[in-house]
Amino acid sequence: MDNGNNRNENNPTNLYYQYNSMAYNQIQEKKKMSSLxxxxxxxxxxxxxxxxxVGLTGGFLASRFYERALDLKNEPASSTSVFATDQSENRNxxxxxxxxxxxxxxxxxxxxxxxADTVDAIVGIVVEIESSSGWSTFTSTSSGSGVxxxxxxxxxxxxxxxxxxxxxxxxxxxxxxYTAELVGLDVQLDLxxxxxxxxxxxxxxxxxxxxxxxxxxxxxxxxxxxxxxQSLTVGYISGLQREITLANEKMVLLQTDAAxxxxxxxxxxxxxxxxxxxxxxxxxxxxxxxxIGFAIPINDIKDVLDDVVNYGYVKGRPYLGVGLGExxxxxxxxxxxxxxxxxxxxxxxYVSNVEEGSAxxxxxxxxxxxxxxxxxxxxxxxxxxxxxxxxxxxxxxxxVVVVRGSETITLNVTIxxxxxATSK
Numbered sequence: 228m229d230n231g232n233n234r235n236e237n238n239p240t241n242l243y244y245q246y247n248s249m250a251y252n253q254i255q256e257k258k259k260m261s262s263l264x265x266x267x268x269x270x271x272x273x274x275x276x277x278x279x280x281v282g283l284t285g286g287f288l289a290s291r292f293y294e295r296a297l298d299l300k301n302e303p304a305s306s307t308s309v310f311a312t313d314q315s316e317n318r319n320x321x322x323x324x325x326x327x328x329x330x331x332x333x334x335x336x337x338x339x340x341x342x343a344d345t346v347d348a349i350v351g352i353v354v355e356i357e358s359s360s361g362w363s364t365f366t367s368t369s370s371g372s373g374v375x376x377x378x379x380x381x382x383x384x385x386x387x388x389x390x391x392x393x394x395x396x397x398x399x400x401x402x403x404x405y406t407a408e409l410v411g412l413d414v415q416l417d418l419x420x421x422x423x424x425x426x427x428x429x430x431x432x433x434x435x436x437x438x439x440x441x442x443x444x445x446x447x448x449x450x451x452x453x454x455x456x457q458s459l460t461v462g463y464i465s466g467l468q469r470e471i472t473l474a475n476e477k478m479v480l481l482q483t484d485a486a487x488x489x490x491x492x493x494x495x496x497x498x499x500x501x502x503x504x505x506x507x508x509x510x511x512x513x514x515x516x517x518x519i520g521f522a523i524p525i526n527d528i529k530d531v532l533d534d535v536v537n538y539g540y541v542k543g544r545p546y547l548g549v550g551l552g553e554x555x556x557x558x559x560x561x562x563x564x565x566x567x568x569x570x571x572x573x574x575x576x577y578v579s580n581v582e583e584g585s586a587x588x589x590x591x592x593x594x595x596x597x598x599x600x601x602x603x604x605x606x607x608x609x610x611x612x613x614x615x616x617x618x619x620x621x622x623x624x625x626x627v628v629v630v631r632g633s634e635t636i637t638l639n640v641t642i643x644x645x646x647x648a649t650s651k
Contacts (some may be wrong), residue, residue, distance in 0.1 A: 370453030372494035384493030411539035432504025436524035449494025487520030546645035548585020
């Protein structure tokens with residue numbers, strides 16, 4: 228199956244998350260597979276700096292493809308942080324805000340002055356990921372960047388930087404290292420909030436990304452390649468409100484021509500006032516492509532950060548609770564039916580797994596259902612379905628039409644709320 232992430236109207240070039248994985252291909256090949264779900268294969272092109280492109284070459288590879296399919300975007304992020312336990316006790320009973328909006332306009336004489344004033348707030352992040360293959364378990368690492376946003380050790384980075392982490396280590400510019408706790412996350416915005424046990428830290432104040440204009444000079448500071456800590460690149464804002472699709476999530480991002488490299492994910496996009504105006508999360512690659520990087524606008528992060536720190540997630544995000552894949556050609560459909568004795572009859576978006584207790588399970592959606600219509604609209608792709616779900620509100624009743632073998636079934640679904648496993 229083709230997840231269609233790399234090339235569409237919102238993703239015309241090869242876009243990749245900018246974290247540096249030292250064993251990425253091995254990790255994706257060896258993710259744990261449920262023995263009850265070996266009959267459906269969904270090949271997913273993962274948006275990352277070492278995007279894994281594989282072809283169907285027989286039953287062995289087919290089964291490996293299906294392993295990855297079970298980790299699709301709509302699955303619960305149960306492995307995102309096994310060490311973030313009992314968050315409710317760690318959070319204050321009263322809501323609090325942890326970031327500081329800049330209210331004093333600083334003036335700098337040079338880029339070097341801006342760098343010197345902000346670099347201590349930028350950290351390197353190394354993530355340990357434990358994976359299993361057969362009878363063996365192995366640990367691999369990947370790296371990214373982060374930004375300190377409070378003197379008592381709150382740090383923002385990308386969700387994809389810390390996804391599936393067994394351990395997260397933060398390295399300060401002063402060479403100190405700390406084990407970080409995952410406070411909360413927002414998959415939709417690709418945001419994660421970490422906390423280290425430290426005080427009196429240098430932190431960045433938030434600017435106003437709504438005031439950014441094309442042509443404005445910006446700085447990028449991060450941890451490219453996992454070891455070039457606190458590296459600086461300089462460029463300009465190249466575009467505003469760029470609609471980009473990554474991992475089936477449509478994002479509206481800032482575009483910059485400042486150099487962005489593997490490991491820059493989670494790093495800072497800074498204006499000439501020394502303010503944080505964005506968090507780096509992706510760039511476009513290609514032999515004829517240069518200087519196209521993207522960042523999450525800081526105002527979008529402001530909108531959700533209070534929820535993340537107080538609840539561990541963003542309240543009110545609609546959630547269906549299914550993993551998805553696509554079959555886009557008749558030959559592929561026939562291949563699945565022939566190889567696995569299935570009765571798939573329609574091209575389109577298929578359910579690869581249903582989360583226990585989810586809105587989908589309660590409504591009767593089953594594995595291998597093809598979702599034909601959602602709330603009266605024909606479903607065109609996984610990304611399109613995600614957009615339709617995102618337009619709903621928690622508790623809203625919608626009709627979902629599925630094709631199950633030769634039957635067309637209409638199901639009534641009450642939309643649930645997306646609550647990451649780290650917050651349950």
